[in-house]
Amino acid sequence: QVQLVESGGGLVQPGGSLRLSCAASVRIGGIYTMSWYRQAPGKQRELVATITSGGRATYSDSVKGRFTISRDNAKNTVYIQMNSLKLEDTAVYYCNTNPPSQGNWGQGTQVTVSS
Numbered sequence: 001q002v003q004l005v006e007s008g009g010g011l012v013q014p015g016g017s018l019r020l021s022c023a024a025s026v027r028i029g030g031i032y033t034m035s036w037y038r039q040a041p042g043k044q045r046e047l048v049a050t051i052t053s054g055g056r057a058t059y060s061d062s063v064k065g066r067f068t069i070s071r072d073n074a075k076n077t078v079y080i081q082m083n084s085l086k087l088e089d090t091a092v093y094y095c096n097t098n099p100p101s102q103g104n105w106g107q108g109t110q111v112t113v114s115s
Contacts, residue, residue: 001103002026004095009109016085020109022078022095029053029073035098036069036080038091039108049080050098062088085113 003025012018020036028034033052039045049069051057057069068081078095092108 001101002028002032002097004104004106006093006095006106006109009093009111011112011114012085013115014085014087014113016113017081017083018085018111020080020082020093020111022106024076024078026076027073028071028076028078033098034071034078035096035100036078037094037096037100038089038111039094040088040091043091045094047098048093051078082111085111087113089113 005023008018008020010018030053033050035050036048037045038048047060048063049059049067051069051071059067066084071078090111090113092110094105094108096104
């Protein structure tokens with residue numbers, strides 16, 4: 001089980017940017033594929049972006065071209081840079097391994113996009 005702590009959320013206007021961080025309690029480099037997920041009110045949790053242990057990134061169609069996932073294995077931290085934010089990006093954002101482990105879910109960080 002990996003303890004994950006997300007941070008960096010907040011309130012931002014449409015078109016704005018945020019950078020989220022996810023700090024892991026164990027070494028993730030060379031071991032874990034990591035992903036960012038999000039859950040909007042009244043909706044199921046969805047996969048947003050994934051980065052393999054080798055650094056290959058993939059994105060959902062809804063964020064492709066706007067979000068960038070990265071990782072710093074020396075810091076056991078995963079990031080997601082979110083640009084050109086839209087109202088529909090409002091959600092609680094979580095990180096987890098991929099596939100996700102139920103025991104790893106943290107509190108998440110709230111991102112609210114509003115004018």
